[in-house]
Amino acid sequence: MTATENYVQRIAATAERMSDTSLMKGLFHQHRHGDPLPSAPALQEIVALCRAVLFPGYYGRSALHNVTIRYHIGTALEQLFALLTSQVEAGLCFDATSSAGSRHDEAAEIAAAVIDRLPQVRRILATDVEAAYLGDPAAQNYGEVISCYPVIKALTCYRVAHELYQHHVPLIPRILTEMAHSETGIDIHPGAQIGEQFTIDHGTGVVIGATCVIGTGVKLYQGVTLGAKSVPLDDQGNPVKNIPRHPILEDGVIVYSNATILGRVTIGRQAVIGANVWLTRDVAPGEKVTKDQ
Numbered sequence: 001m002t003a004t005e006n007y008v009q010r011i012a013a014t015a016e017r018m019s020d021t022s023l024m025k026g027l028f029h030q031h032r033h034g035d036p037l038p039s040a041p042a043l044q045e046i047v048a049l050c051r052a053v054l055f056p057g058y059y060g061r062s063a064l065h066n067v068t069i070r071y072h073i074g075t076a077l078e079q080l081f082a083l084l085t086s087q088v089e090a091g092l093c094f095d096a097t098s099s100a101g102s103r104h105d106e107a108a109e110i111a112a113a114v115i116d117r118l119p120q121v122r123r124i125l126a127t128d129v130e131a132a133y134l135g136d137p138a139a140q141n142y143g144e145v146i147s148c149y150p151v152i153k154a155l156t157c158y159r160v161a162h163e164l165y166q167h168h169v170p171l172i173p174r175i176l177t178e179m180a181h182s183e184t185g186i187d188i189h190p191g192a193q194i195g196e197q198f199t200i201d202h203g204t205g206v207v208i209g210a211t212c213v214i215g216t217g218v219k220l221y222q223g224v225t226l227g228a229k230s231v232p233l234d235d236q237g238n239p240v241k242n243i244p245r246h247p248i249l250e251d252g253v254i255v256y257s258n259a260t261i262l263g264r265v266t267i268g269r270q271a272v273i274g275a276n277v278w279l280t281r282d283v284a285p286g287e288k289v290t291k292d293q
Contacts, residue, residue, distance in 0.1 A: 036090040042083050043175055049080040050160050051153075054122045058146045077115060084111035088164070091172035114163045121159050124196050128155050131199040135219055150184035151200040161190035195251070200224075202257075209246035211264075216251045221275075223258035229280065250285070 001009075017023075052060025053076050056069055064072055089107035129152060132145045139145050146152055157180035161173035173190035181187045185204035188194070192208050195216040200206050202222035208214070212226045228245035248266045255261065256275040267273065268285030276291045283289055 036086060036093060038087060038090045038094060038171060038175060040175075042087055043172070043179065046080065046083050046087065047157060047160075047176065047179060049076050049083070050118075051156055052076050053080065053118060054125060054156060055146050058143065077118075081108075081111050081115055084114065087172055088169050091170045095170035110164070110167045110169060113167065114160070117163050121163065125152070125156060125159060127196040128152065128198050131197040131217065131219070132201075135199050136201060150186060150203040154180045154184045154186035154188060154200075154203065155194075155198065156180075158188040158190060158192075158194070162192075162194075165190040192246075194218075205258075211244045212246040213248040215249060215253070215269075218249050218252065219254045221255065221257040221259075224255050225260045225262075226255075227260065227262050229263040 048059065051058075053073055056073060057064045060072070060076065085104070085108045088110050089103050092103040092107055129142055129145050132149050132151055133139045133142055136145075139149075154177075157176050161176040164176070165173040177188055177190050186200060186206045188206075188208045189210040189212075191210040192212040192214065194208070194212075194214045195218065197217040198214060198219075200220045200222075205223040206220055207225045207227060209227050211228075214226075226247045226249070231239045231243070231245055234240055244264050246264065247261045248264070249255070250267060250269040250271075252270040253267050253273070254271075255267075255273040256277075258275055259273045259277040259279065261267065261273065261277075261279045263280050265280065265282050267283045268287065270286050271283045272288045273279060273283070274288070274290035277289055279289060
């Protein structure tokens with residue numbers, strides 16, 4: 001046997017072993033023929049179009065003015081609707097609990113509903129931009145915040161993904177926020193509820209869990225974790241899903257760098273959590289918690 005024949009046989013044997021679906025234990029997705037699959041390039045284009053529509057002149061076409069802006073936004077929204085419909089349909093088809101058959105009409109209605117919400121999403125993002133600008137003496141203007149600050153890139157993805165999450169779209173919202181995570185170092189689950197005037201200074205290493213509830217005017221610094229403690233197990237020893245397990249931060253809370261807050265605890269209005277604090281208890285409104293306490 002030649003060396004080439006040996007390699008061919010070994011590759012064939014490995015392919016045989018790796019094709020045994022009984023050994024994959026959830027690692028194999030049985031895709032129905034003809035169903036669309038989520039597309040990373042399409043989702044990246046969706047993010048780019050959302051940014052161009054939400055922040056015209058900063059993303060997408062830069063040569064915009066009052067006469068042409070309506071045309072360019074309208075064109076971008078048409079492209080966004082088509083792409084969003086296809087990717088929402090892919091998410092619906094990917095869901096193991098979905099029934100067979102086309103989900104195109106359902107996906108188109110969800111895509112249209114999300115686009116209907118974009119003016120409100122922009123209004124909220126404008127408060128986030130203002131919070132970042134007012135909270136950072138180094139920021140020279142709103143344009144610098146929109147163009148440069150990772151928190152705005154992450155929040156744009158999160159706020160669009162959250163709209164999809166509210167419509168119970170499987171998979172796609174999580175892909176969008178993980179794309180932002182890869183780009184910015186900020187990990188926000190699309191299920192988290194985040195109020196207006198929210199900002200993260202610097203941003204790298206921040207984690208915001210799926211059942212977090214964050215009020216208005218909250219500020220986090222880099223390295224903050226809003227996470228869960230060990231979750232309870234059911235009778236079969238499996239973790240119990242879909243229960244509130246992450247912190248609630250009320251209005252005006254500030255959490256400084258590398259603080260960790262775990263479990264379904266409430267941090268009261270205007271409370272301040274110092275750097276490097278490990279916290280698993282409620283905090284009263286206005287209370288200041290430091291590492292040395």
